[in-house]
Amino acid sequence: MKHLSRRTFSSRMALGAAALWAGPHLSIKGATPRQGQGRSLGVALVGLGSYSTYQLAPALQQTKHCHLAGIVTGTPAKAERWQAEYGIGKDHVYSYESFDAIANDPDIDIVYVVLPNSMHAEFCIRAARAGKHVICEKPMAVSVAECDAIINACREAGVKLSVGYRLQSEPYTQEIKRLVREKTFGDVRFVSADAGYISRGNPEQWRLDRERSGGGALMNMGVYSIQSCIYSCGKNPIGVSAQEFSTRPEYFRDTDETITAQFTFPGGVVGQMMTSHNANANRLYGSCEAGWFELQPANNYGPLRGNTSKGPIEFPHESQQKLQMDDFARHILEGSPNRAPGEMGRRDMVIVEAIYRSIGDGGRQIAIDLPEGYGIVKE
């Protein structure tokens, strides 16, 4: 049973993360970064894979309220290249082993953890203990228990926490949230969201290795579909049923390939989602009493495309990662809303676990018991 063993694995990881609490690192309480308006916060990227290389570092050249100030990598050659390209001093370069010394680096305010999913909890907790604000790339972790550990560590350390949900800062997505909030088309009755791509690369990549990813398409792309369904109706689901499809088991040996799920929301909203590592899809759709809205694509790095029953949605394109990191910096500096707080990432992991549970139970409807509005940011 793929999912039972996944859950077993997740539990083990959660224990691993929790064990860190009592580990050798001292929690540096009160050592929060300097506050103040107008200042630009220093960001250290942990993990210099393709997302850091091609998205985050370039975005940090455009941000107004934060900038690239440090790197954490296990590969010395990468460190050299990045130092040269971005003028990063040797004092701001860390390995995974030396990482905790970042506590003493006053130029680093924010640590952005861009590692494989199973390493999020460990490094987010270590970052919090080092007194740094934390951005945890999505999915937040590989279990709800790990999300709890991250949230608690940040609370204890008095640092801010957000999840790398770039779309929450993105204007098309903001517009969908506004249309829902203001009931432009009346009440929402049906939402639908798909997020997937065809994985053809190295079958040894970490995303296809459950030990490191915690799961397949659902963990990687499915969280977009979950997010889309939620902000397309402004509510958290109260129930879910789900199905898993395996058509290339020789390639997807260890992780879910394609998953469909159906949601019930309060007030009679019905939702459906698909996520896949074996099919391209990228859409959200909301059907309302008196109209509809759609983004397609809805989840890529942009430009997105939007349409409604009243006409197209159009915004100039900007780097989503720039908007996201500036939003978080402004949250720290100015107290503006945290658009993707840890609770949001935790909520999505509650839903992910319910989806896996339904699949394990042959598609049975699973109740989702979240406090009303939990993880939803009101703006």
Added chain:
Amino acid sequence: MKHLSRRTFSSRMALGAAALWAGPHLSIKGATPRQGQGRSLGVALVGLGSYSTYQLAPALQQTKHCHLAGIVTGTPAKAERWQAEYGIGKDHVYSYESFDAIANDPDIDIVYVVLPNSMHAEFCIRAARAGKHVICEKPMAVSVAECDAIINACREAGVKLSVGYRLQSEPYTQEIKRLVREKTFGDVRFVSADAGYISRGNPEQWRLDRERSGGGALMNMGVYSIQSCIYSCGKNPIGVSAQEFSTRPEYFRDTDETITAQFTFPGGVVGQMMTSHNANANRLYGSCEAGWFELQPANNYGPLRGNTSKGPIEFPHESQQKLQMDDFARHILEGSPNRAPGEMGRRDMVIVEAIYRSIGDGGRQIAIDLPEGYGIVKE
């Protein structure tokens, strides 16, 4: 259990239809209508509700190969209005009781049954026995057993049979079938189709009365989603799971309100569909190895709108019903393909019954055992 009682009802109806075989009406074998190219076939509409009034009768003013030649109605005042509007002689006006005398009406070649679903089987069988070619409005009947009875009656009488699937004759839909057949975007990997509208009218309407409709959204709109999924990949499903959602039970007292279903197809294609009497949706989408196609709307009376990863699909708008009835007339007159044969309607009812069965079984995956290509028309 709503679905158990629906099945019980369907079985009873099927027996009712089958009982007609041995009934008092003589089968007029060999009394097939006149054949010959260039001739326009006479069509009698059975049931003068809104679909006949606002779609079929106007379309029959535009058809080239057939024309409105008779009517069958239970309402004398309607008969008078139609006679005046369309110049229909009194000899071509029938009541449901006098209907069988249509056998002796040489001006009627085709009988189009546009009655509530539970009456399709009876009147299609009576039409076949009267020696007339038959168009049966969708859904074909309220059970597979009834579909069998209709198909057998037409075969025995030597008359042609088609189902009122107007989209099978419609150019956007034909284009989707071509893109799939010619693998323009490579193999299809995922298909998705939604078909629904918000029912707000009289709760006593026949569509919301299971005795007359045989079911709710799935029977009425769901067959479009089923059709869309099938022609978007060119294959019949081999398995299905499904869920039912009820949010306005006070209005939808007797029939399904919203249903979602997930399909598996041969060769690893995954499909999902939604159908509803409580939400607007109207789309088909196919995700392929190297591109995608979409119709939205996909199922209304047109104009449809189509898009693909290579650009838009665009055709001039024509009455779908005109195209459909002319196609069937040409099939009779010239032997061109029957684009919506009885087997296609029966196949969809096999899938409808599997969906209801999965819902009754808590969403369990149900195998669908259809001969390969059954009901799929190769052109």
